[in-house]
Amino acid sequence: MAKAPKASEIDWSNLGFNYMDLPYRFLAHWKDGKWDDGELTEDATLHISEGSTGLHYGQADFEGLKAYRTKNNDIQLFRPDQNAARMHKSCERLLMPAFPEDKFVEAVKSVVKANADYVPPYGTGGTLYLRPLMIGVGGNIGVHPAQEYIFTIFAMPVGAYYKGGVTPTNFTTSYYDRAAPHGTGQSKVGGNYGGSLLPGDEAHKAGYSDVIYLDPATHTKIEEAGSANFFGVTKDNEFVTPKSDSILPSITKKSLLYLAEHNLGMKAIEGDVFIDKLDRFSEAGAMGTAAVIAPIGGIEYKDELHVFYSETEVGPVTQKLYDTLTGIQFGDVEAPEGWIQKVEY
Numbered sequence: 001m002a003k004a005p006k007a008s009e010i011d012w013s014n015l016g017f018n019y020m021d022l023p024y025r026f027l028a029h030w031k032d033g034k035w036d037d038g039e040l041t042e043d044a045t046l047h048i049s050e051g052s053t054g055l056h057y058g059q060a061d062f063e064g065l066k067a068y069r070t071k072n073n074d075i076q077l078f079r080p081d082q083n084a085a086r087m088h089k090s091c092e093r094l095l096m097p098a099f100p101e102d103k104f105v106e107a108v109k110s111v112v113k114a115n116a117d118y119v120p121p122y123g124t125g126g127t128l129y130l131r132p133l134m135i136g137v138g139g140n141i142g143v144h145p146a147q148e149y150i151f152t153i154f155a156m157p158v159g160a161y162y163k164g165g166v167t168p169t170n171f172t173t174s175y176y177d178r179a180a181p182h183g184t185g186q187s188k189v190g191g192n193y194g195g196s197l198l199p200g201d202e203a204h205k206a207g208y209s210d211v212i213y214l215d216p217a218t219h220t221k222i223e224e225a226g227s228a229n230f231f232g233v234t235k236d237n238e239f240v241t242p243k244s245d246s247i248l249p250s251i252t253k254k255s256l257l258y259l260a261e262h263n264l265g266m267k268a269i270e271g272d273v274f275i276d277k278l279d280r281f282s283e284a285g286a287m288g289t290a291a292v293i294a295p296i297g298g299i300e301y302k303d304e305l306h307v308f309y310s311e312t313e314v315g316p317v318t319q320k321l322y323d324t325l326t327g328i329q330f331g332d333v334e335a336p337e338g339w340i341q342k343v344e345y
């Protein structure tokens with residue numbers, strides 16, 4: 001795998017969402033019942049046993065968060081403690097030993113600092129995406145938790161996840177389920193995403209930017225998109241997002257529920273979003289760390305496209321939510337207490 005180009009050679013304004021082998025990543029090992037301290041390494045290849053549970057049985061979980069460069073050239077993280085806490089829960093679901101949450105945040109900062117040249121300049125829209133990953137390793141063949149684990153955090157500069165950026169794109173509902181009613185939908189575990197590749201591919205081939213999954217028990221309510229939660233804005237100034245035990249508890253969603261209420265004076269609601277009652281929404285979008293806020297032009301359901309605000313223009317409330325959220329992330333809007341952590345570099 002080729003090393004990343006020099007930072008000075010990168011076209012920051014035209015970054016996609018692609019893997020890049022940056023100079024440094026963090027790597028820690030769990031063995032004999034404890035984590036070692038971990039260290040930064042230049043080796044981008046993991047050396048693991050063929051009997052690793054992470055390979056066979058999906059004993060693998062991960063996170064996704066970003067580092068942002070501000071106008072005065074500081075580098076900051078958005079709610080990394082929330083990623084640490086969510087990964088802890090994902091680990092519990094897969095019987096994996098959580099990496100201590102305070103050390104998780106420290107390790108994220110060390111990776112950002114070591115690769116600081118690769119945090120895109122302010123104003124380009126780019127960010128440094130961080131991927132914490134834990135896998136069960138060591139020789140195993142029975143369906144049992146591994147005896148050893150690897151925790152790594154690698155990073156790469158990224159631009160928009162959905163090609164449209166803040167331009168609306170259309171989504172389609174899927175015959176497939178992303179998660180089971182009492183399965184692993186709430187956890188950020190590898191298996192959920194392996195199963196989403198085929199539905200995602202079918203949606204892309206049909207010209208949609210992503211899948212909107214319906215609830216697996218009744219197929220009547222919106223759950224979430226393939227890698228982002230859903231929100232709708234009603235004509236009565238409500239911000240509505242699905243409540244379900246089988247969707248990923250998005251940190252962006254949690255943040256937007258707060259900002260909709262406190263910064264935009266909206267009523268913020270987590271509840272049922274019936275797929276045949278989309279008329280209640282004047283705007284809709286997908287929200288997540290990678291997606292940020294991606295306006296949804298329309299959703300295809302039973303061969304009909306339900307258009308919300310417009311297929312070509314972002315709605316005014318979605319735009320305000322986007323400006324508020326990204327303003328906080330890039331340091332232009334005052335953040336609620338505890339949301340921003342600076343990285344010394």
Ligand SMILES: Cc1ncc(COP(=O)(O)O)c(C=O)c1O
Nearest residue numbers: 227228229248250251252288289
């Ligand atoms: C399935 C799924 N839903 C929602 C999200 C959004 O979560 P967050 O806002 O914490 O990034 C993600 C990850 O980005 C995801 O993979």
